[in-house]
Amino acid sequence: MKIPLRLAKNKDLPSIGINHVAETNLCSQTLQLLDEYRAFTRSLSVMLENCTGCGACAKACHSYLGTGDFFNIPAARAGLLRRIFVRYFTWSGRIFGGFAGAGEIERGILDRWVEYFYQCNACRRCAVFCPFGIDTGEVVLAGRNILSRLGIVPSFMADIARNELTSGNNTGILEPAILDSCSFLEEELLEETGLQIKIPVDKPHTRILYLPSSSELFVNSDTLMAAAKVFHYLGLDWTLSSMLLEAANYGLLFDREVMKKHNGRIRAAASAVGAKKVLMGECGHGWRAARMYTEGANGPFPFQLQHILELVAECLPELRLTKLPIRATLHDPCNYGRGAGLVDGPRKIMRACVADLVEMTPNRDRNFCCGGGGGLLMDEMKQIRMQLGEKKAEQIRSLLPLDYIAVPCASCKAQFPLLIKHYGMGEVRTGGVIDLVGKSLDMRGSAVFAGREPNLT
Amino acid sequence: MEFFMGSVLPYGAFSVFLGGVLFRVSGWLRTPVPFQLTLFSVPRNRIGKICLIFSEVLLCRTLFRQDKLLWVWVWLFHLSLFMVIFGHLFGIFYLRDQFCLVGFRPEQSQVLSVFLGGIWGTLMALSLLALLYRRIFNLEVRRLSSPDSYFDLLLLLAITLTGIFMYAPGFHPELHDVRAYMAGLLLFDPIPLPRSPIFVAHFLLVSLLLLYFPFSRLVHLAGFLVIRLMLVEAPPEYPIPGHKRPRSIFTISKFQPEIPLFSKNSVKREGRSV
Ligand code: HEM
Ligand code: HEM
Ligand code: SF4
Ligand code: SF4
Numbered sequence: 248m249k250i251p252l253r254l255a256k257n258k259d260l261p262s263i264g265i266n267h268v269a270e271t272n273l274c275s276q277t278l279q280l281l282d283e284y285r286a287f288t289r290s291l292s293v294m295l296e297n298c299t300g301c302g303a304c305a306k307a308c309h310s311y312l313g314t315g316d317f318f319n320i321p322a323a324r325a326g327l328l329r330r331i332f333v334r335y336f337t338w339s340g341r342i343f344g345g346f347a348g349a350g351e352i353e354r355g356i357l358d359r360w361v362e363y364f365y366q367c368n369a370c371r372r373c374a375v376f377c378p379f380g381i382d383t384g385e386v387v388l389a390g391r392n393i394l395s396r397l398g399i400v401p402s403f404m405a406d407i408a409r410n411e412l413t414s415g416n417n418t419g420i421l422e423p424a425i426l427d428s429c430s431f432l433e434e435e436l437l438e439e440t441g442l443q444i445k446i447p448v449d450k451p452h453t454r455i456l457y458l459p460s461s462s463e464l465f466v467n468s469d470t471l472m473a474a475a476k477v478f479h480y481l482g483l484d485w486t487l488s489s490m491l492l493e494a495a496n497y498g499l500l501f502d503r504e505v506m507k508k509h510n511g512r513i514r515a516a517a518s519a520v521g522a523k524k525v526l527m528g529e530c531g532h533g534w535r536a537a538r539m540y541t542e543g544a545n546g547p548f549p550f551q552l553q554h555i556l557e558l559v560a561e562c563l564p565e566l567r568l569t570k571l572p573i574r575a576t577l578h579d580p581c582n583y584g585r586g587a588g589l590v591d592g593p594r595k596i597m598r599a600c601v602a603d604l605v606e607m608t609p610n611r612d613r614n615f616c617c618g619g620g621g622g623l624l625m626d627e628m629k630q631i632r633m634q635l636g637e638k639k640a641e642q643i644r645s646l647l648p649l650d651y652i653a654v655p656c657a658s659c660k661a662q663f664p665l666l667i668k669h670y671g672m673g674e675v676r677t678g679g680v681i682d683l684v685g686k687s688l689d690m691r692g693s694a695v696f697a698g699r700e701p702n703l704t
Numbered sequence: 705m706e707f708f709m710g711s712v713l714p715y716g717a718f719s720v721f722l723g724g725v726l727f728r729v730s731g732w733l734r735t736p737v738p739f740q741l742t743l744f745s746v747p748r749n750r751i752g753k754i755c756l757i758f759s760e761v762l763l764c765r766t767l768f769r770q771d772k773l774l775w776v777w778v779w780l781f782h783l784s785l786f787m788v789i790f791g792h793l794f795g796i797f798y799l800r801d802q803f804c805l806v807g808f809r810p811e812q813s814q815v816l817s818v819f820l821g822g823i824w825g826t827l828m829a830l831s832l833l834a835l836l837y838r839r840i841f842n843l844e845v846r847r848l849s850s851p852d853s854y855f856d857l858l859l860l861l862a863i864t865l866t867g868i869f870m871y872a873p874g875f876h877p878e879l880h881d882v883r884a885y886m887a888g889l890l891l892f893d894p895i896p897l898p899r900s901p902i903f904v905a906h907f908l909l910v911s912l913l914l915l916y917f918p919f920s921r922l923v924h925l926a927g928f929l930v931i932r933l934m935l936v937e938a939p940p941e942y943p944i945p946g947h948k949r950p951r952s953i954f955t956i957s958k959f960q961p962e963i964p965l966f967s968k969n970s971v972k973r974e975g976r977s978v
Contacts, residue, residue: 287954289735290934296728297927300848301778303770322848339852339919347919348850374743378760378767378778379928380935385741503954542940543739543951552942588744588939612745 248316250362251627255405260398263408264504267398274352278335280393285336290385295329296337297379298322304383307376309615310366313637318363321373321383327359328390361399364390366631368623369500369532370581370616384621388500395502403625407497411509415516416461416493422448425489428464432472439472440690444479446471450486452521457485457555458494458513458537459528460657467660469678470529473685474555480693481562485526491516494533495657499540500622507544510536517550524551526558529679531580531620531656535587556655556680560592563599567692571683573650574603576643578663579614580656593655593680600683601651607642615639617654619662632662633669640670647672655680709908710885711894717914724918729926736952743935753936760932774838781831787824788867795821796886799879818871825868832861856920859913866906877903 257267268276285292304321305311311319318324326348333340334349343349350356367387374382394400410419420428429446436444447453457478463471478485491512498506517525527534534554541548559566577597583589590611597604607614618635643652654663654677663677747753759765764782768775794802795817803813836857839845870876877900888895897904917923950956 286735287738289732289737290741293732293927293930297921297924299921299924300853302845302848303767303774305844317847346851371743376766376770378764379924380931539939540739542944543955546950546955547946547948548942548944550943585744
């Protein structure tokens with residue numbers, strides 16, 4: 248199945264540290280990159296060489312279930328890379344060739360890689376159901392890394408990466424705009440609560456650096472405002488940073504050098520404001536990148552690292568919440584459920600905030616991806632994303648009537664409204680988990696109000 | 705030729721098997737794991753992790769969860785393989801008197817040994833046939849197969865069938881001779897192969913399996929452990945102290961983030977609003 252993915256132009260690549268590779272060198276360069284990558288990480292060779300082709304992963308992958316395309320079966324998707332890998336880097340492939348499933352490298356295979364590696368959400372659900380634990384998401388990320396180094400990058404990714412590298416956030420907004428937005432949100436908060444709730448930026452000597460998703464300054468501003476309310480309520484000493492106003496790290500999804508650079512900013516930004524703790528906002532792959540990749544990418548990290556949902560879940564006893572009279576469900580973003588193990592916190596919070604919490608089946612670490620993960624949020628891929636989200640839509644339909652779907656991840660927040668509208672459930676509202684806390688929080692219980700010394704942070 | 709088949713091939717095959725598997729596994733283990741690939745939810749403590757891995761090895765837990773029918777055949781195959789290999793070790797060494805060790809009389813032990821050997825051998829053949837059937841008639845699985853996927857199954861099936869065939873009257877090799885031959889091999893003093901065509905076929909096929917094993921996906925025997933160990937690794941704990949050993953060269957490789965200078969603007973705004 249051809250996908251309408253737009254690729255970045257050669258001239259745009261150097262700005263994200265990638266060099267264009269001449270058409271004639273593509274094949275030899277691919278092999279060299281593959282060789283480098285297999286020396287870089289154990290996962291690639293083990294996961295490619297041990298698959299017995301049993302097919303158990305087919306039913307686990309929403310991408311295959313939604314599109315019905317054979318090459319979206321995880322083992323077949325990985326197979327596109329396996330063919331080449333086996334041919335050049337294993338004994339069996341070199342000796343037995345096609346008999347062992349090996350295939351010669353040719354230009355056409357790279358197009359297939361682009362097609363199918365960009366129909367995978369790197370959700371890791373296949374790893375949960377493969378008897379050997381083979382994580383096709385890992386293989387896909389390896390494939391995308393190799394493609395990137397060949398100069399084959401979706402323009403969506405390239406643009407975001409450039410923004411991340413130059414301005415420290417996905418949207419590419421610079422400091423004046425950040426300050427403007429924050430002032431605007433502060434006014435909104437004043438109107439809503441009658442309180443002077445601050446959204447500080449670059450405040451020196453602060454204990455907590457908060458990294459929201461940059462979309463929270465505009466589209467998902469409810470989430471940032473709710474977070475500000477909660478911090479204010481708890482009397483936390485926090486700030487945003489203008490040099491890193493982003494939880495996301497798109498490099499994770501296509502190029503490890505970009506990932507490393509952007510990840511390195513966390514430490515720099517935290518040092519700059521003198522923070523002790525870095526608090527990550529609602530962003531799925533961003534939380535995985537921060538929690539699981541910081542050590543491997545940039546080594547020592549002298550700060551605490553916590554997710555806002557974990558912090559709020561811990562502080563629940565301190566918060567005076569009134570349950571909202573709605574029926575809501577929680578979507579576990581893949582990168583929380585399987586990627587970084589954050590499933591209990593959001594549930595605790597939801598139970599405290601809404602009257603009727605219903606669970607999807609399956610949920611937690613077996614949850615289906617919504618189809619928006621893995622950096623596939625580009626406009627041109629919308630039609631395909633709707634197919635990828637079919638399974639999710641089914642899950643939601645079986646829970647109707649619903650008032651609210653909590654999706655504590657910026658990518659899911661972009662995908663969900665489109666998805667439920669596409670499948671005719673446009674009346675259900677979606678948004679973050681923190682948004683709910685913001686709505687049900689009774690600011691009169693605030694520590695700041697009561698003159699209590701906040702004992703948290 | 706006789707000499708080659710009886711005295712050279714077995715050693716060669718076994719060395720290739722052992723060396724090949726060790727080489728592949730050590731190749732995997734030498735490569736770094738630059739990032740924790742923890743697949744949540746993982747048990748926190750060591751006991752939990754060990755239980756998880758054992759339930760995978762002994763019961764194929766994941767497969768059971770996903771595909772019950774496939775699980776039946778896969779699990780049955782591995783169980784019968786294990787039983788048959790165990791049966792070989794004891795049956796040949798004790799010449800079928802192994803069950804005397806647990807209190808049976810020799811005649812009973814002989815019957816029991818033949819009976820159990822036959823049962824497990826048959827189950828193994830059946831499960832291999834079922835797996836082969838699935839590979840051929842399930843469209844998805846057929847497209848996921850390469851020729852060697854069939855070859856794995858056919859080779860094992862051939863070994864099993866020749867093994868069972870030895871039970872047929874008239875084809876049965878003297879277990880005495882087999883034992884003497886194996887003893888010769890083990891003591892590095894090989895004697896000629898026993899004179900039984902079926903046994904020789906069985907034996908040659910097993911040698912072929914050993915030769916082929918390290919190159920095929922049957923190394924999942926070790927590979928699955930390598931993967932599982934990556935997936936149950938503990939996630940990093942923050943703060944990460946400076947003296948912790950870097951996970952790979954990727955961690956060490958230098959780069960300086962080009963950080964925009966700390967802006968005066970925003971500080972001023974803070975100053976105003978505090
Ligand atoms: C402790 C060791 C082992 C474990 C945990 C293990 C696990 C598994 C699992 C989970 C499967 C299911 C995947 C599938 O259906 O393809 C499988 C398949 C298989 N295994 Fe193993 N295995 C082990 C050792 C072995 C050994 C020693 C052999 C061969 C001599 C073997 C031969 C096979 C074969 C032939 C299949 C079927 C492949 C097919 O469907 O075509 N396994 N194994
Ligand atoms: C050096 C290795 C081996 C030798 C010398 C050997 C020898 C034999 C002999 C003598 C029998 C007949 C047993 C009897 O009549 O009591 C037999 C049966 C059998 N063999 Fe093997 N064998 C070997 C390896 C294997 C392997 C690796 C497999 C499986 C993958 C296998 C599968 C079978 C089966 C299924 C039977 C029939 C059922 C049974 O007796 O358990 N053999 N083998
Ligand atoms: S479940 Fe695992 S072993 Fe089976 S085909 Fe899929 S990736 Fe391969
Ligand atoms: S990571 Fe997710 S989308 Fe990708 S192959 Fe696996 S199950 Fe499918």
